[in-house]
Amino acid sequence: MNGPPAATTPAPPTSAEEPWPVRTVARKIAAWIDRLGAVWVEGQLTQVTARPGSSTAFLVLRDPAADVSLGLTAPTSMVRGAAPPLAEGARVVVHGKPSYFFGRGTLSLRVDEIRPVGVGELLARIERLRALLAAEGLFDPARKRRPPRLPRCVGLITSRASAAEHDVVTVATGRWPAVRFRTCNTPTQGAQAVPEILDALSALDRDPDVEVIVLARGGGSVEDLLPFSDEALCRGVAACRTPVVSAIGHEPDTPLVDHVADVRAATPTDAAKRIVPDLAEETAHLAQLRRRAHRALHAWVEREDAALAALRRRAVLADPLGPIAAREDAVAALRARARHVVDAGLTARDADLRHLRASLTALGPAATLARGYAIVQHGADGRPPGVDAPVLRSAGAPAAGDHLRVRLADGAVHAIVTDRDDS
Structure with missing residues (x-):
């Protein structure tokens, strides 16, 4: 777009006593906008109106990452002759000139060319966004949280009466009948998908009863799944305090929200299997654990009983006084032996002493x-x-x-x- 128009002679100032009429303000705004150049604009179509017999079609172009829209006018023949046909939710690049409608006081863009954004360009943009989010750490496994094993209440975001909603609810309640769902039905494709999904995500994240949130949608083309690779939605999922399970499309489909979510499920049915356990399997597992505990306890009791029987068969328990009597005889024998040894030693020492005394007497001066x-x-x-x-x-x-x-x-x-x- 060209810059603002060159400065002109300033209009006389207005005052409460000398105000401008509405037509003057509108005329000046229209003159200023009319001097602006043509621009290329990219966005997502949210409305396409081409009435039969009318030479002008009216469209609304929305910014996918912000709640900002711009009205477009284009020749009806251009809109009807577009290939592929223009539809709500399509990503396009338009060329036009800003225009101010004097009578209604509205701004629009008079379009002279409309180019659909191809799949290749969409995929390239998704890859660039993937690299950006990965560099920021939004795909880091360390930040992902494990959903609770038995959630009491599950938040579900999906389109109304969709196969994805039916699969998640039917399979989950079939596996665990006690689970409850708090469902938010939103568009899952088109221009309104991202803002409504973000509103539902924020509401469920604030709900203290919701313990895990499931984003579910069936399969579709790249354009159909484009909202789930939107930067705003990816950042919204990353900011959630409640664990988020992404179940978008089929196994080959991998929108960016799959990488940001705490758990990626291949399909909505797989998501139902991941959020709740199977009651039959858990019951069988509990029965198996009960049998193993019974066997282990029975074996322990048998082992302890055998140990007690072995202790009872020991001689010390069969005749507890027998070993004491045997020890008493041994002690008496040892005492007798000790007495005999002491007596023999004393006798020998007494004989030695008498011998020494006699020798001393014989050799002493008194005898001489x-x-x-x-x-x-x-x-x-x-x-x-x-x-x-x-x-x-x-x-x-x-x-x-x-x-x-x-x-x-x-x-x-x-x-x-x-x-x-x-x-």
Whole structure:
């Protein structure tokens, strides 16, 4: 689009006393918009009206990522001759010039060319958006949450009276009859699909009773499934606090919301199997666990009973006093042996002691003195008590007049040296 028109001579200012009439304001706006250039615009058709006999068709072009719409006018022949035929929900690129309708005070785009956006271009845009969301971490498995095993209430977003709704509800209640559904019916294709799905998603996410949300839709073309690759919807699913299960299309269909959701189901039927367990399977599993517990308990009781029987058969329990009596005899025998050993040791030690005493007696000085010998000590007088005088060993040791003590077997006598005989 060209820039704003060149500045002109400013109009005289208005005031409460001199206001402009509506026609003047409308004329000025129309003149300003009429100077704008032509533009290429992309969006999604939400309304196509081409009445027979009318030369002008009216269309509404909506921004898929925002709640913003723009009216279009185009020749009826262009709209009817478009290939493929234009329909609500189609993604198109149009070329036109902004136009302001003076009488109604509305803005529209006079279109002179309409180009449908091809499947290849749609797929390329989806791939670019896929790369962007993956780089932001919206596909990271670490952020995905596990739905509850037995949800009391399931939120379901799908189109009204659709096969997807029938499959999810029928299969889920057949597997677990106690499950309840809170269903929000919204368009699942077309221009209004994304905003209505986002509103339903927000309402179910705020509901404290809803424990898991299922997005369900049957199969379709790339254009039919395009709302489920919308950036706004992907970010809305990622922002949900409640776990979201995506069940869009068939197994080969992989819209971007499948990668953002916490759980991807191949089909709506698969989603029903993932959100609730099978009551028959759970009952059979419980019966199997009960049988295993019974067998384990029975085996444990038998094992403990056998252990008790083995204990009862042991001799210590059959005759508890027998081992005590045997131990008593052993203790008595050991006591007798100990007494005998101690007595024998004492007797041997007593004999040794008598032998040593006899030897000492035979070898001691008393026995020698008894045979007529004597011990002569020099200078025995005047010594402190307990201090023996030295034994006289040589005749030349004492001098005349020295006092001597002569010890005999039965006592001692004192003598004074008067003379010495060296012969």
